[in-house]
Each structure stands twice: as structure tokens, then as C-alpha cells.
Amino acid sequence: MDTLIQASLSGIALGCVYSLVALGFVLIYKATGVLNFAQGELMMVGAYIYFSLVTQLGLTPLLAFGATLVLAGLLGALIERLVLHPLVDEPPFTLVMVTIGLATLLRAATGMIWSHDTFAFPSPISEGAIDMGEVSVPLVDMWTVAVTVALSLLLFVFFHYTRLGTAMRAVAQNRYAAQLMGISVDRIFTFTWALAASLGAIGGMLLADISFLHTNMGFIGLRAFPAVVLGGMESIPGALLGGLIIGLIESLAGVYLDPILGGGTHQVLAFVILLIVLMVRPTGLFGATLEKRV
Amino acid sequence: MTTSSKYRDLVTSYEEDLQLFRTGVSKFWFGLLVVGLAALPWAAAELGGNYLLYVVNLTAIAAIVALGMNLLLGCAGLISLGHAAFLAVGAYTAAILASRLGFPFWLTVTLSGLITGGIGVIVGLPALRIKGLYLGLATLAFQFIADHVIVNAEQLTGGANGMIVPAPTLGSFAFDTDLRFYYIAAPLALLMGLAMANLQRSRFGRALVAIRDSDVAAEAVGVNLARYKTLAFGISAAYAGVAGSLLAHYMRYIGPDHFTVMQSIEYVVMVIVGGPGSILGSVLGAIFVTWLPEVMRFAEEALRSFFPHLVFPDLRAIVMGLVLILFIAFEPEGLAGRWRRIREYWTTWPF
Numbered sequence: 001m002d003t004l005i006q007a008s009l010s011g012i013a014l015g016c017v018y019s020l021v022a023l024g025f026v027l028i029y030k031a032t033g034v035l036n037f038a039q040g041e042l043m044m045v046g047a048y049i050y051f052s053l054v055t056q057l058g059l060t061p062l063l064a065f066g067a068t069l070v071l072a073g074l075l076g077a078l079i080e081r082l083v084l085h086p087l088v089d090e091p092p093f094t095l096v097m098v099t100i101g102l103a104t105l106l107r108a109a110t111g112m113i114w115s116h117d118t119f120a121f122p123s124p125i126s127e128g129a130i131d132m133g134e135v136s137v138p139l140v141d142m143w144t145v146a147v148t149v150a151l152s153l154l155l156f157v158f159f160h161y162t163r164l165g166t167a168m169r170a171v172a173q174n175r176y177a178a179q180l181m182g183i184s185v186d187r188i189f190t191f192t193w194a195l196a197a198s199l200g201a202i203g204g205m206l207l208a209d210i211s212f213l214h215t216n217m218g219f220i221g222l223r224a225f226p227a228v229v230l231g232g233m234e235s236i237p238g239a240l241l242g243g244l245i246i247g248l249i250e251s252l253a254g255v256y257l258d259p260i261l262g263g264g265t266h267q268v269l270a271f272v273i274l275l276i277v278l279m280v281r282p283t284g285l286f287g288a289t290l291e292k293r294v
Numbered sequence: 295m296t297t298s299s300k301y302r303d304l305v306t307s308y309e310e311d312l313q314l315f316r317t318g319v320s321k322f323w324f325g326l327l328v329v330g331l332a333a334l335p336w337a338a339a340e341l342g343g344n345y346l347l348y349v350v351n352l353t354a355i356a357a358i359v360a361l362g363m364n365l366l367l368g369c370a371g372l373i374s375l376g377h378a379a380f381l382a383v384g385a386y387t388a389a390i391l392a393s394r395l396g397f398p399f400w401l402t403v404t405l406s407g408l409i410t411g412g413i414g415v416i417v418g419l420p421a422l423r424i425k426g427l428y429l430g431l432a433t434l435a436f437q438f439i440a441d442h443v444i445v446n447a448e449q450l451t452g453g454a455n456g457m458i459v460p461a462p463t464l465g466s467f468a469f470d471t472d473l474r475f476y477y478i479a480a481p482l483a484l485l486m487g488l489a490m491a492n493l494q495r496s497r498f499g500r501a502l503v504a505i506r507d508s509d510v511a512a513e514a515v516g517v518n519l520a521r522y523k524t525l526a527f528g529i530s531a532a533y534a535g536v537a538g539s540l541l542a543h544y545m546r547y548i549g550p551d552h553f554t555v556m557q558s559i560e561y562v563v564m565v566i567v568g569g570p571g572s573i574l575g576s577v578l579g580a581i582f583v584t585w586l587p588e589v590m591r592f593a594e595e596a597l598r599s600f601f602p603h604l605v606f607p608d609l610r611a612i613v614m615g616l617v618l619i620l621f622i623a624f625e626p627e628g629l630a631g632r633w634r635r636i637r638e639y640w641t642t643w644p645f
Contacts, residue, residue, distance in 0.1 A: 035427050083619060086623060096430060097618060101619040104556070104559060104611045105612055108607075108615065109612060112604050113601065114603065116608075219555075229428070267442070268442040271434070271435035275420065278420045278431070282428060
């Protein structure tokens with residue numbers, strides 16, 4: 001019983017990280033129609049930026065955190081401007097290829113700059129854990145959940161009560177109608193990428209804190225895909241819930257399935273779920289039905 | 295007859311449009327290609343010896359994968375990010391059949407192709423319900439699951455230790471050197487290229503192109519979407535399976551880290567760089583992607599003075615990523631399209 005609760009709690013924390021990555025992914029997909037395979041890499045780069053700011057420039061954690069968000073956002077905006085903007089009218093198929101290229105590029109460039117070694121993350125959160133009876137919850141996990149909840153609320157307020165947020169929703173609903181209403185779709189696209197990259201960076205920092213800082217973090221980001229598909233590609237609550245479910249399942253499978261089916265089963269299970277969702281209900285839990293006009 | 299000699303590219307009937315070799319000139323070029331391929335090892339031996347031949351063999355194997363990938367990506371417009379996994383299925387099938395059960399080479403290659411094709415059909419089944427982009431996710435999932443099975447099914451695959459595979463033999467003659475293997479790989483690549491050319495101009499190939507351009511419209515004119523999509527996936531996987539078994543027999547050792555996501559991406563790069571939907575493009579793409587890293591080894595040292603952490607796989611990945619993005623942005627028809635335009639420029643020169 002204690003194992004179950006313990007595994008569930010760490011699953012929720014992991015799930016929150018997936019949720020954040022999935023969130024950035026859904027934002028880009030909804031607003032610009034691009035299936036962004038580089039979201040996991042954006043997350044990884046964010047964590048590395050924070051790492052360098054703290055260990056090499058000696059910034060205080062809070063300052064470094066803020067600077068990371070800004071820098072990651074700039075990187076996202078830069079990618080949109082340089083790479084995706086010129087290709088904006090290409091079919092989605094082409095854009096996916098481009099993001100695959102981006103993911104490859106970002107991962108290798110990170111390895112080139114910071115090497116492929118594993119680093120301990122310079123965490124401002126202390127190592128301790130809170131004991132609750134037989135179960136102990138690391139402080140990092142609690143922070144992760146708190147940050148995710150806070151960010152979700154912030155995003156909700158942003159999308160519903162600010163001009164920019166409303167404009168983003170308008171672009172997501174209908175790009176051309178939004179343009180006719182005087183919204184600069186170009187600017188919204190760039191901002192969406194910046195926002196997604198910043199969200200990814202937060203996810204990356206939390207993930208690096210939960211585990212380690214490593215260039216394979218991008219692959220962990222790929223596991224946010226099952227979360228996105230499970231939640232429904234275009235749904236923000238779906239992404240949050242999907243992330244939680246995948247995190248929980250992974251964590252529980254790590255405890256109960258790995259001994260039976262061999263190590264690493266929990267890492268693959270998310271993809272098995274992905275395949276099942278795609279076959280049974282491709283629109284996911286909250287997705288709209290697909291329709292196509294000729 | 296006079297018209298066709300005057301306007302060389304003019305097609306006057308459907309039968310003519312469907313011919314494999316439309317003119318005597320193309321027959322001549324094909325003959326020259328065969329002779330050139332047969333003579334290549336001597337040229338290679340003069341220039342760079344066994345190493346060069348080794349890269350040529352790898353190119354031939356890569357070309358087979360690229361041909362299959364191009365059918366999927368270029369003709370049918372379906373994405374696969376799991377072709378390295380199909381390659382792995384073919385390689386392990388060949389390894390198990392040859393080293394455990396002692397099957398002869400020709401049988402293992404054929405069976406690898408068939409079995410991988412069958413698995414391709416199964417993996418392609420989600421393609422029936424979902425759009426092309428989701429298929430990328432499904433195949434990516436397959437890649438990770440296949441990796442996991444290979445590492446964990448130790449009794450069958452040797453797990454992380456990999457497997458030893460015997461060299462292909464014909465009677466008592468073993469194809470155990472680079473030169474000898476070349477005479478398996480190159481003819482097989484050529485044959486499979488011809489088969490693909492035939493496939494593309496058949497009803498099947500045209501149906502796939504129709505699906506790529508608009509699946510709804512294709513269905514409306516009577517193309518059975520389910521059948522053609524799964525079949526395209528199966529054939530593409532079968533090509534990868536054959537290439538995988540060749541690779542296993544050539545390397546004579548296979549392990550789980552030979553078949554990574556990065557490799558799957560490189561096969562996509564081959565098609566994009568070579569030219570989607572073109573046979574010539576598949577081959578050019580395979581040559582480009584296989585040779586580029588070999589050329590880059592020279593640049594590696596120079597770059598390392600700036601980036602002390604630089605390792606070769608990173609450099610390779612960076613160039614692949616860049617090449618992918620740049621070709622999509624500036625040369626969407628790939629090398630084959632560039633070649634076609636150069637040829638048109640000179641045939642119409644000085645106009």
C-alpha cells in the first residue's frame with residue numbers, strides 16, 4: 001500500500017512535467033498547426049541555459065530562472081522567425097519534417113556546447129523530503145506540482161482575460177478571420193513559439209531537478225507525445241490531464257511491471273498507450289472530431 | 295516515327311507513357327549503368343581500396359531502404375519515423391534464421407523481406423484511422439517498442455550483446471569480402487530499384503499518388519484507401535527488411551544500438567534530399583547521406599578546436615538537421631529536381 005501511494009505521488013510529479021511539455025506542444029499545434037517534434041529539445045535547452053547561468057555566471061536562482069524564461073522565449077521566437085515563418089504556407093507534412101530537423105539540430109548542438117555528460121542540476125530547492133507517515137515526498141516533487149498548478153491557473157487567466165490571450169484563441173480558431181479582425185497573425189505565431197519554449201524551459205528545469213541534466217532529456221520530451229494524443233491534440237485541459245495519466249502509469253509500471261517484463265518497460269508503456277489511443281480513439285479524450293473538406 | 299524523333303519528350307499514347315524505357319536512349323543509359331556498376335569495384339580499388347568499397351556497399355543497402363521510404367513518403371505522403379525498426383526486424387530475422395536454423399542466404403533475405411513486410415502491414419493499420427502526421431507518432435512508438443523488445447527478448451535476440459551472423463554463401467563460395475559482397479548488394483539494389491520503377495507506374499503507384507494529393511478525392515474516384523495505404527506500408531517495410539538482412543549478413547554482427555531513432559530520421563533525410571517520389575532521388579539521397587559523414591570526418595578535427603566537446607555523432611546530426619531544413623526550404627524537389635532542371639537547361643540551351 002505504501003509503495004502504491006509513494007509511486008503514485010512521484011508519478012504525479014513526473015506527470016506534471018509531461019503536462020508542461022505537452023502544454024507547449026498543444027499551444028503551437030493549436031495556433032500554428034505545426035506538429036512540433038522539437039518541443040522536448042526546447043525543454044532540454046531551457047534546463048541547460050539555467051545550468052550555465054547558475055554555474056558559470058553565478059546568478060541567483062530567481063534571477064537565473066527569470067533570465068532562462070526570457071532566453072528560452074527568445075530562442076523560440078528566433079526559431080519561428082528564421083525557420084518556420086518562411087515556410088508558413090507549406091503543407092503540415094513539410095513543417096513536421098522541419099521540426100524533426102530542428103530537434104536533431106538542437107540536441108546535437110547542445111551536446112556540442114555542453115557535452116553529453118550527466119550533470120547534477122544546481123537546484124535552489126533543498127534535497128529534503130516531507131515525511132507523511134510511511135510515505136515521504138521529496139520537496140522537488142511538491143514544487144513541481146505547485147508550479148504546474150500555478151502555471152495552469154496563470155495560463156487560464158491569460159487566455160480568458162487578456163487581449164493577447166484572446167487574440168491567440170482567435171488565431172487558433174480561424175487564422176483568416178482573426179487576420180480580418182486586425183490581429184497580426186505573424187506576431188501571434190512568434191509569440192506562441194516564445195511562450196511554448198518558455199513553458200518547455202520550466203518543464204526542463206523541473207525535470208532536470210527531479211532526475212539529472214542530460215542530453216537525452218529531449219527523448220523524455222518525446223514521451224509527452226502520448227500525453228498530447230491521449231488528451232486530444234488541441235485541448236489544453238487534455239494536455240494537462242494526459243500528462244498526469246501518462247506520468248502516473250509510468251511510475252506505477254516502473255514499480256509493478258518492470259520486475260515482470262524486464263527493465264525499461266515503464267519507458268515504453270507510454271508508447272503502447274499511444275498506439276492503443278490512436279487505434280481506438282484517435283481524437284483522444286478531449287479532441288474534436290476530425291473532418292476534412294476537399 | 296518522325297514526330298517522336300523531332301519532339302523527343304512528346305508522349306503520343308497511354309501505352310507509350312507507361313513504358314519502362316521509353317526511348318532507345320534510356321535503354322542505352324541503363325545498359326551503361328549496369329556496366330558502370332559492374333566495373334565500379336576496380337575504380338574503387340584504384341582510388342581508395344576496401345574502405346571505399348565498404349562505403350559503396352553501405353550506400354547500396356541504404357539505397358534499398360530509401361527506395362522503400364520514398365514509396366511511403368514521396369508517393370503516398372505517409373510519414374514513417376520508425377524505418378530503422380523495420381531494418382532491425384529484417385536484420386534480426388536474418389540473424390536468427392541464418393545462425394540458429396542455418397537457412398541459406400537467399401532464403402533468409404526473402405523471408406526477412408516477407409516477415410518485415412507483414413509487420414509493416416500491422417504497424418500501418420493505424421494509418422487507416424489517422425492522418426499522415428499521426429502516423430509519424432505511431433511509427434515512432436513502434437521504434438521505441440521494437441528497441442525494447444530487442445533488448446529484453448534475450449533468448450531470441452541476444453539482448454544488448456547482439457548476435458553474430460554468418461557471411462552469405464552460395465554452395466561453398468562465401469561472400470565474405472567487401473568486393474564479393476558488392477556483387478550481392480549492388481545487383482539486388484538495382485533489381486529492387488527496377489521493381490520500384492515498375493510499381494510506381496502501375497495502377498498501384500498511381501493510386502498512391504492520388505492518395506497523397508487528396509485522400510478524399512482518391513476515395514471518391516474508387517481508390518480503396520485502406521488497401522493501398524496498408525500495402526504501401528507493407529512494401530516499404532519489406533524493402534527495409536531486405537536491407538536489414540543484407541546489413542546483418544554484411545556486418546556479420548548486429549546489436550540493438552545499430553537501429554536508432556536518429557537512423558530512422560536519416561532515411562527521411564535521404565528521401566527529402568534526394569527528391570520525394572523519384573527513383574533517381576532515392577539513390578542520390580542514399581549516396582548523399584551515406585557519403586556526407588565520411589567527407590565530414592575531415593572537418594571534425596578543425597571544428598574540435600572551437601568545441602572541445604564535439605563528438606562525431608553530434609556533427610553528423612547537426613549536418614543532417616541542417617540539410618533537412620535547407621532542402622525543404624530551398625530545394626523541395628531535392629537533388630533529382632535539381633538534376634532535371636540542369637538537364638532541361640542544357641537541352642533547351644541557348645534559349
